[in-house]
Amino acid sequence: DAGVTQSPTHLIKTRGQHVTLRCSPISGHKSVSWYQQVLGQGPQFIFQYYEKEERGRGNFPDRFSARQFPNYSSELNVNALLLGDSALYLCASSLDPWRAFFGQGTRLTVV
Amino acid sequence: AQSVTQLDSQVPVFEEAPVELRCNYSSSVSVYLFWYVQYPNQGLQLLLKYLSGSTLVKGINGFEAEFNKSQTSFHLRKPSVHISDTAEYFCAVKSRGSTLGRLYFGRGTQLTVWP
Numbered sequence: 001d002a003g004v005t006q007s008p009t010h011l012i013k014t015r016g017q018h019v020t021l022r023c024s025p026i027s028g029h030k031s032v033s034w035y036q037q038v039l040g041q042g043p044q045f046i047f048q049y050y051e052k053e054e055r056g057r058g059n060f061p062d063r064f065s066a067r068q069f070p071n072y073s074s075e076l077n078v079n080a081l082l083l084g085d086s087a088l089y090l091c092a093s094s095l096d097p098w099r100a101f102f103g104q105g106t107r108l109t110v111v
Numbered sequence: 112a113q114s115v116t117q118l119d120s121q122v123p124v125f126e127e128a129p130v131e132l133r134c135n136y137s138s139s140v141s142v143y144l145f146w147y148v149q150y151p152n153q154g155l156q157l158l159l160k161y162l163s164g165s166t167l168v169k170g171i172n173g174f175e176a177e178f179n180k181s182q183t184s185f186h187l188r189k190p191s192v193h194i195s196d197t198a199e200y201f202c203a204v205k206s207r208g209s210t211l212g213r214l215y216f217g218r219g220t221q222l223t224v225w226p
Contacts, residue, residue, distance in 0.1 A: 004154075033212055042115075042201050042216030043155070056213055090154055094212050098143050098162055098205065102154035 002026070004093050004103035012109045013081050021076040021106045025093030031055075032074040033100065034066060037088040049074055078108075086110045113138040113204045117217035125225050126194055132187040132220045134202030142204040144185040145214065146176055149199045158200075161185065172196070197224045 005024045013019050025032050031050045035043035045058040049068035063079045072093075078085055086109050092100040118133040136142065143162055147155040159170025166178040176187045185202060199221050203214045 031212055033214075035214075040218075042117075042203075042218050043214070045213045045215070048212055058213075092155075092212075097209070097212050098160060099157065100212055100214065102147075102156070104152075104154045107152075 004091055004101050006089075006091050006103040006106050008106060009104065010107045010109075012111060015081055015083060015110055017081050018077065018079050019081060019108060021078075021089050021091075021108070023074045023076070023091030023093075023103060025072050025074070025091075026095075026101055029093035029095050029101070030072055031094045032068055032072065033092045033094070034074070034076045035090040035092065036060070037090055037105070038084075039087070043090055046076070081110045083110050113140075113142060113206065113215045115202050115204055115215055115217035117200075117202055117220050119220050120218065121221045121223070123223045123225060124192055127191045129190050130188065130192050130196075130222065132200050132202075132222065134185045134187065134217060136183050136185065136202070136204050138183075138204060138206070141207040143207055144176075144178060145203040145205070146170065146174070146185070146187050147201045147203060147216075148172075149201065149219075151198075155201065158187070192222070192224045194224050194226060196222060198222060 033048040034046040037043040047066045048056040052068045068074045088105040090105045091103045094100045114137045116135045146158040161178045202217045
């Protein structure tokens, strides 16, 4: 079975631009979470979606938004990019609350 | 809210030596506890988890961890490490009472195994 897939794997954006990151969960998983991992730190929770509804949001500005589609895939959008948004963005899918499967991540560099 | 403290940012060790990576947590509610491993340029892989029952938990790749409720600790151990264990290790917690899958991570411990 395919694991959690994220695209793109890497991208470079300029300050002020907008970016969309995509995530496809493991088949059958209805919950998708997004995390931001800045270099040298642990992942920080951004959003969780379950059955296409937002179930939780971390301490991130409104420039960050997300959605989940009927097939349970998800997009993370970030507007007005700042240098500090440079990070590895991780998507995790889960079937139950105590087991999250992570994708390889999208490495975003803002210049 | 919960928080996790990983006491060592870097742990160097020689191959075949034992290792312990320390993790302490703070929470006002009961939690589940996890250890994840991250190899370079990859996502996170679950090593082991504590949900309930025996406080000694065995995971993949020969790792184990012990939950100590009185000391609010969940230290990770391996009796004999290999070069391939070189990676970043993250301790994480999740509230038991919440259906939300939010994980709170520590800052990570870089384990480097030398030949």
